[in-house]
Amino acid sequence: MKKSMIVLTVVLFGSLFIITCNQKVELKTENEKVAEFEVFSVHDLTIKPGVDEKLFEAFVIKEIAPLYGQMKGQNLFLVKGKRGIRNGQYAIFLTFRSIEDLDRIYPHDIGFSEEFNKVFEGKDSLWVKFDTMAEGFDGKHNTDYVKVVY
Numbered sequence: 001m002k003k004s005m006i007v008l009t010v011v012l013f014g015s016l017f018i019i020t021c022n023q024k025v026e027l028k029t030e031n032e033k034v035a036e037f038e039v040f041s042v043h044d045l046t047i048k049p050g051v052d053e054k055l056f057e058a059f060v061i062k063e064i065a066p067l068y069g070q071m072k073g074q075n076l077f078l079v080k081g082k083r084g085i086r087n088g089q090y091a092i093f094l095t096f097r098s099i100e101d102l103d104r105i106y107p108h109d110i111g112f113s114e115e116f117n118k119v120f121e122g123k124d125s126l127w128v129k130f131d132t133m134a135e136g137f138d139g140k141h142n143t144d145y146v147k148v149v150y
Contacts, residue, residue, distance in 0.1 A: 037075075037095035039102045041144045045090040045136040056133045060092070063126060068094065070119050073101030092137055099146065111139070 047056060060078045068076035077093045096102040105113050120126075130137065 036097060038098050038147050039096040039144060040147075041094040041096075041102070041142050043092040043094070043137045043142040044086065045092060045134045047090060047134050048132070051133045056090075059129065059133065064130070067119050067123065067126075071105050071115055073097040074105055090134070102144065 047053065057078060057080075060076075065076040065078065068074055073096055075095045077095070079091050079093055081087045081089045081091070096105075105116055107113055
């Protein structure tokens with residue numbers, strides 16, 4: 001009896017493990033769409049001394065990120081290092097569905113597109129506030145990465 005219970009338990013947990021491992025995992029956004037991007041831009045941030053991190057997080061997520069989301073093909077994510085050389089430090093990830101979206105919003109020759117300028121028109125106070133809290137989101141301290149497809 002004891003041996004048959006052990007065998008039954010092993011078979012049951014083994015089956016659950018196989019079923020769980022075979023589940024398709026998808027990254028989803030708030031709108032339940034599969035999150036896809038071809039390019040992402042990493043902007044390492046340095047929080048200024050004395051800044052309340054929770055206030056900074058709320059400011060970026062509630063006030064800045066939605067503006068970036070207004071431009072088709074682009075999203076902004078605030079991330080915080082969990083491990084590694086930037087543990088506990090922040091970065092902003094901008095994601096783009098395509099290289100064309102990146103180049104449309106941030107043309108090589110002029111910096112910001114008309115679309116970008118239109119979204120941020122009259123929002124200078126946001127950048128003033130951001131600059132009192134952190135540095136590094138200035139277009140000078142970032143790297144754009146393109147997803148490698150093999």
